[in-house]
Amino acid sequence: MNDRNLLKGLFLMGIALAFGLGALKYPVGHLERAGPGFFPLLVSSILFLLGLGMVVRARFRERKPMEFHVKNLGIIIGSLVGFAVLSRYVNMSVGIAFLVFVSALAGTRYSWTRNLILTAALIGIAVLFERGLGLQLHLY
């Protein structure tokens, strides 16, 4: 089952289904006056067929296992979400610190001093952005 070529097709068919079923909720209209649901339905049908084509093609191809590192993806996405949450409810400096210290877990050789220096440097860059480019970053 863990075959990259097969999963590729299935994943795309899933996307096609999600959009295609969603399109059915909107008026499709008729060819002369297409409604808002017409085009997405058409495109997702094409995508579904292309996905099906990949599933068929996978039968003729050598299997290739799919690599997937949930841990790294989770760490990175978690650090981004944490950044957004902390920046909203505390301030962005805390958000930057969280981002650096958490995302670094995905790297090799975790170093507290390096992360501290990097956090300081990034806050410095953020200050430059705020002053120089006029971004409103709410750093404190």
Place this chain on the structure above:
Amino acid sequence: MEIFHNLAFGFEHALTINNLMFCAVGCVVGTLVGLLPGLGPLATISLLLPLTFSIPTQGALIMLAGIYYGAQYGDSVSAITMKIPHASSIVACIDGYQMTLKGKTGLALFTAGVSSFIGGTVAILVLAALAPALGEVALKFGPADYTALMLFGFVCVSFVTTGSLLDGLAMCMVGVLIGQIGTDINSGMQRYTLGMPQLVDGVGLVSVALGCFGIAEVTKNLDNREERTPFSGKIKLMPTWPEFKRIIPSALRGSAVGSFLGILPGGGPVIAQFAAYAIDRKMSKYKDEIGHGAIEGVAGQAAADEAAARTSFIPLMSIGIPENAVMALMMGAFIIKGIQPGPNMIAQHPDLFWGLVASMWVGNCFLLILNVPMVRYLLSVFKIPYAVLFPSILFFCCVGTYSVNNSLEDIYITASFGVMGYMFLRLALDPAPLMLGFILGPMLEENFRRSLLLSRGSFTIFVTRPISGTLLALIAAFVIWQVWVFVRQGRNGKVAASPA
């Protein structure tokens, strides 16, 4: 000599202090970020795009263009010195890296720099001569022609960038579907917004680009990290006269090939490099040396690379249809700045158009003057450990996303596209065509619906109009050819190796 008059007009705009500065900053920052491992032109432009938001329109476009060809150049530098290609300078790895192994890094870099300059100069003349003329042709295009042209672009890009028509087309369609999120312009109905107010105006370009090319790439690079030893060799830049003489013919050939291939749909730097390299192997006086670190092997492809990078602006600015993913991103950036690229851009904003064209030549000079002698300092970015680099890239992704609407919620959207982009990369699906589909999606729908409205619901409009009919016939021929190739491979019992 209308061209020269127009170019002079452009230089008046490009040579103001502010625009010179934006051009220089764009070139240098683009080169630096382009050098970083794992960041090709698409990722570089999306990371730096938010920086241009607070700059006046003309300066912003000039800076963006500078970032683009800076990134392209930076890419070839990392290919020559350390054999790190980011899809956009694979060819530079062959002879360029061979020259590095022979201790001729400086010569290779000098060759690449000078050839890029030659290629860029030729391409700008082509651009100045061709874009306005093509723009007049484009005014004759009807909605059916535009629809067919976009589909043709999808097919060409899919085949060229991913090597598999099926994969590439599927990614284009995913992009088109993502472009459907938001309010339907014809009926005012909200589609796929899931009740989230941020999605009413559609998904932001910056979120899609940073998610798919920034966050997804970073995460993937973390999975299989390789420690690379930074380049530490000596660099002797100046070539001898006989060496210099060998650069010119090859660079001129490359410029011609690159300028031509840059204009075609699906074309652009990558395919131009391969073509120029192949031609040099056939025609060069030193063809036997090519592949083992010959000057020609670097010069031709570098010239083609830069030439194609510039002429690929022609379809975008004259017809209004980007021909590859990078140009799609550029188009998105133009639209954010309130400029709709297309036949009317040249007429309505001649200062923007000619200023941009002239700035490309100015940028060319900057690349040559600033980057070639400074290359040894630029290379020090490789000494930054990845552990410092990737949290910084994530930080720039966050700030970039946030700065579009001053909305922290947009970061969640970017993060979701990061997850999706990572899935695609792990499934060996190149997200570049997605970008093209995403930008062209709304235009495709608009033109498709308008064609059907004109023809009262009959699909014959796409076949009977000469332009769209021809394009659709080409698409059909291409698809049949691909199916035939697949079936023949299956019959011979040969299993096609899927692209990694």
